Amino acid sequence: MSFDILQKDIQVEFSKHLNRKERNLIKFLSIKDKNVTLPFKEFLKYLDFETQEEGIKFLNLFMNKYIILSSNNSKYLAYLNILQSFYISGDDITLIFPDEIASSFKKGTNYEKLGVNRVLTFREKFSYRLYQYVKRAPEDSVYIPMEILRSLLEIKESYKRYYDIEKNLLIPVLKDLEDNGDLPLLYTKNKSGDYKSAKILGITLEKQIVENSNTIIINDIMTKIGKEVKNFTEIYSIILKALAEHGEEYVRTNTEYALKNFTGNFDIFLEQLLLKNTPVEKAYLTVKKKFKTLFELHMEVMKVAQKESQYPSNLKFLIKIYSLKDGESTVCDGKDISMKISYNKNDFSYIEVFRQKIKEENPNGEKYKKEAD
Numbered sequence: 152m153s154f155d156i157l158q159k160d161i162q163v164e165f166s167k168h169l170n171r172k173e174r175n176l177i178k179f180l181s182i183k184d185k186n187v188t189l190p191f192k193e194f195l196k197y198l199d200f201e202t203q204e205e206g207i208k209f210l211n212l213f214m215n216k217y218i219i220l221s222s223n224n225s226k227y228l229a230y231l232n233i234l235q236s237f238y239i240s241g242d243d244i245t246l247i248f249p250d251e252i253a254s255s256f257k258k259g260t261n262y263e264k265l266g267v268n269r270v271l272t273f274r275e276k277f278s279y280r281l282y283q284y285v286k287r288a289p290e291d292s293v294y295i296p297m298e299i300l301r302s303l304l305e306i307k308e309s310y311k312r313y314y315d316i317e318k319n320l321l322i323p324v325l326k327d328l329e330d331n332g333d334l335p336l337l338y339t340k341n342k343s344g345d346y347k348s349a350k351i352l353g354i355t356l357e358k359q360i361v362e363n364s365n366t367i368i369i370n371d372i373m374t375k376i377g378k379e380v381k382n383f384t385e386i387y388s389i390i391l392k393a394l395a396e397h398g399e400e401y402v403r404t405n406t407e408y409a410l411k412n413f414t415g416n417f418d419i420f421l422e423q424l425l426l427k428n429t430p431v432e433k434a435y436l437t438v439k440k441k442f443k444t445l446f447e448l449h450m451e452v453m454k455v456a457q458k459e460s461q462y463p464s465n466l467k468f469l470i471k472i473y474s475l476k477d478g479e480s481t482v483c484d485g486k487d488i489s490m491k492i493s494y495n496k497n498d499f500s501y502i503e504v505f506r507q508k509i510k511e512e513n514p515n516g517e518k519y520k521k522e523a524d
Contacts, residue, residue, distance in 0.1 A: 161227065163270050163283060164219045169233075172198050173213055177233075178272045180246070185235075185253040191244040203239075210237050210246075218252075218267065233271065269332050277304045277320075278327040282334060285356055294341065296353040313340070313351045314381075321354075322383050326370055334358070335366040337391070340384055347476075365391070368399055372406055379410065379417035381478055386418055393425040414439070415493030415501035416480040434491070434503035442500050445473055452492060452502055459504050462486045 169177075179197055180187050191203070200206045213234045220229040236247045255262035255271075262268070266286065270279035280303045285293050300306070300316075304324070310316045321338075328334040337357045342349035369390050373383070380386050393402050405424040413420040414437050438455060442448040449472045462485055471481040477496040482489060491503040 160222045160224050160287070161265060162221050163265065163267060163279065164221070165270075166217045166219060166230075167215075168276055169216065169271070172209065173216070174272060174274065176213075182248060182253055182256045185248045185250060186245055187248070188243050188245040190242055191239055192242070194244050206244075210234065218270075220265075231267075266332075273327050273331050275324045275327040278324045278332070280304070281324055282328055282332050285328075285334065285336065285358065291358045293356045293358070294353055295356065297351060300354060317383055322373075322377075329366055329370065337387070338384065339388075365394055368394065368402075372402065376406055376410060376417070376421070379413070381416070381418050386421065389422055389425055397425075414503055415491060416478075419480050419491075434505050436504040438502040439499050440502075441498070442494075445475060445494070448472060448475075448492070448494060448500060452490065455502055455504065456485075456488075456490065460485055460488045 176198060180189075191206070195201075195203070195206050198206065198209065200209065214232065214236070216233055218231045218233060220231065221227060231251050232249055233252055234246060235249050238245055238247075251262050252267065252271075254260040255265070255267035257263060266279075266282065269282060273279050273282070284295070284299075284303060295303075300321075304316075304320050306316060306320065310320070325336055325338065328336060338354050339357075340351050341353045341355060343352055344350075369387060372390055373380070373387060376386075377383075390402060390406075393405075402425065406421065409417065409421040409424055414434065436455070436459065438451065440451065442451065452472060471483060472492060472494075475481060475492070475494040477494065480491060480493040482491050487506070489505045491501075491505070493501040493503075
């Protein structure tokens with residue numbers, strides 16, 4: 152391949168997508184030369200094959216897959232086998248790769264510059280497509296409309312909610328691009344409006360917004376708290392901001408505290424800890440219960456308010472409760488208590504009660520605070 156080819160719009164695609172075992176094998180081999188020899192038992196064990204026949208069948212299918220390099224603008228087209236051949240001799244197996252594939256794992260070669268080695272070793276199935284799309288973009292900020300994102304990730308109709316796309320496809324791909332593609336990215340959602348239910352029009356990816364060390368820290372934290380997080384984008388941004396302002400130890404300490412002590416909405420609890428830089432007061436009373444309707448939730452909140460507050464009518468929660476959607480929370484502040492209500496339609500909802508600091512005036516007319524009894 153001449154160097155001029157690198158200047159053209161080369162697209163790297165597969166004849167058939169590599170499965171996880173094929174991608175793992177390429178990464179495991181650490182290809183440096185076209186011939187790679189290893190003990191056959193080690194090969195079988197790594198890929199979790201019990202018999203020699205299973206291993207041979209796997210390799211024969213692998214040899215039928217190839218990379219397609221193409222450019223519509225320059226009328227360039229190339230087909231490259233990924234695995235050329237293999238042979239078993241004694242206790243060893245030797246895998247033979249084409250020169251182009253082997254050279255892609257050597258720094259500075261044309262195929263390495265094209266990123267062929269990257270597309271072969273990404274963990275996620277469609278990471279290589281987003282990788283190429285972003286790398287080809289001349290600007291540091293890349294906007295991707297939803298139609299293009301769906302095409303890049305081959306998102307089927309089963310993913311109707313953006314939340315599912317984000318959690319199951321986009322976040323894992325972005326982490327893969329950083330871990331295996333040296334391409335740390337931050338992204339934001341582009342909505343049709345500022346209201347919560349606004350339609351997602353696309354996403355914007357920012358190249359190298361944070362230093363790699365910070366990205367590694369954030370991704371490590373996101374992995375630990377991922378099961379509790381509802382809005383990945385917002386929490387990622389919150390952690391990034393807290394890192395810049397307070398450092399790694401502060402962020403890790405508070406996220407660990409949040410995991411151990413939160414009730415209700417984890418996102419809100421963590422945001423209070425990280426951004427307000429004040430300890431979150433623990434609720435002195437928590438009601439954990441399932442409610443079939445918002446009316447049932449409303450009645451329970453009224454019952455708790457009448458029992459715990461001397462001024463229940465001061466807690467104006469009626470409108471707030473009936474505007475709640477699944478997974479959302481709201482806070483109702485009264486004179487002597489505040490209540491945080493977290494609604495989950497098909498799971499436990501939470502009513503948390505906190506003591507308020509009551510403002511009173513001293514004999515000189517100055518205001519001071521005291522804890523509600």
